[in-house]
Amino acid sequence: MKPWQLIAPDLVLSEPIYAITPELMESCGLRGLILDVDNTLIGDDESEVSEEIRLWAKMMSPNYSIWLASNNFSDRRIQKVAESLNLPYRSRAAKPSRRVVRQVLEAMQLPPTQVAMVGDRLFTDTIVGNRLGLFTILVQPPCEEVALKPSISSIFKARSSFLRNWEIWIARKSGVKI
Numbered sequence: 001m002k003p004w005q006l007i008a009p010d011l012v013l014s015e016p017i018y019a020i021t022p023e024l025m026e027s028c029g030l031r032g033l034i035l036d037v038d039n040t041l042i043g044d045d046e047s048e049v050s051e052e053i054r055l056w057a058k059m060m061s062p063n064y065s066i067w068l069a070s071n072n073f074s075d076r077r078i079q080k081v082a083e084s085l086n087l088p089y090r091s092r093a094a095k096p097s098r099r100v101v102r103q104v105l106e107a108m109q110l111p112p113t114q115v116a117m118v119g120d121r122l123f124t125d126t127i128v129g130n131r132l133g134l135f136t137i138l139v140q141p142p143c144e145e146v147a148l149k150p151s152i153s154s155i156f157k158a159r160s161s162f163l164r165n166w167e168i169w170i171a172r173k174s175g176v177k178i
C-alpha cells in the first residue's frame with residue numbers, strides 16, 4: 001500500500017453519519033460499524049446527542065454490530081454518548097494506532113471487510129481503518145453552523161474544522177479523490 005492510500009477513504013459522504021442507510025450497508029457488504037464520536041456523532045462543543053443521531057442509531061443498532069471508538073480522553077463524555085445511544089464504546093483509542101480499534105474488531109467477531117470505520121478525520125479515523133483492512137467512510141460533522149459571536153466553543157469548532165480541511169487538502173494534493 002502506498003502511503004497516500006492510507007488517507008484515501010473508500011467512501012466520502014457529503015452528509016453527516018445518518019446518510020449511512022441499510023441500503024448503503026447492503027451495497028457495500030457491511031455488517032458492522034466502528035464510529036468516531038467527536039464531530040461524527042456529536043459536535044465537540046456539544047454535550048447531548050441530537051435527535052436525528054439518536055433515531056439513526058435506534059434504527060441501525062438492531063441489525064448491525066455498532067461500537068464507538070473515540071480518541072477523547074474524557075471517559076465520562078464518551079460513556080455518556082454511548083449510554084444515550086445504548087452502544088458499547090472505547091475511549092482513549094489513540095487512532096491512528098491500531099491497538100484499541102483492533103480489540104473492538106475482535107469483540108465484533110466480523111471480518112474486517114464487513115466493518116466500516118466511520119469518522120470525520122482522515123489522519124485518525126481513515127488511517128486506522130485502512131491499516132486494519134476495514135472499509136473506510138469519511139462523513140461530515142453533524143453541525144456546521146457558523147457561530148455568530150466569537151466564543152470559546154466557536155474557536156474550538158474553527159480549530160477542528162481547520163485541521164479537518166487541512167487534512168483533506170493534503171489528501172487532494174497527494175492524489176486522493178475527495
Ligand SMILES: [Mg+2]
Nearest residue numbers: 036038039120
Ligand atoms: Mg472526530
